Amino acid sequence: MRNVHYEADDKAWQGDAYTARGWAGIAWRVLGWETEPDEDTEWSGQEQRTGFVVGHMVGDDALHRFEPADLTVLDREEYCSVCGQVGCAHDGLARRFKLDNAENL
Numbered sequence: 360m361r362n363v364h365y366e367a368d369d370k371a372w373q374g375d376a377y378t379a380r381g382w383a384g385i386a387w388r389v390l391g392w393e394t395e396p397d398e399d400t401e402w403s404g405q406e407q408r409t410g411f412v413v414g415h416m417v418g419d420d421a422l423h424r425f426e427p428a429d430l431t432v433l434d435r436e437e438y439c440s441v442c443g444q445v446g447c448a449h450d451g452l453a454r455r456f457k458l459d460n461a462e463n464l
């Protein structure tokens with residue numbers, strides 16, 4: 360995705376990270392609503408929301424577009440902030456419980 364524009368919305372997207380349908384095991388950060396120019400943008404400076412959401416994988420900055428309904432919020436303890444994998448605990452965060460595949464915590 361090139362030249363992506365988006366509008367941050369901390370009320371709608373309060374989660375630290377999300378899972379996305381079709382991307383099992385990956386944690387995503389949501390940046391906001393995708394926007395695009397319309398016929399009035401040149402004079403109004405305003406863009407219109409497309410209805411999609413823009414985000415990127417935790418640990419990567421390539422942007423992706425999602426349907427809002429495909430996103431589910433993740434608890435901070437459920438994913439790794441280094442590699443972005445759900446279930447990885449190698450980022451050093453003190454977790455309340457041990458994840459199945461976390462070794463030598």
Ligand SMILES: [Zn+2]
Nearest residue numbers: 439442447449
């Ligand atoms: Zn990890």
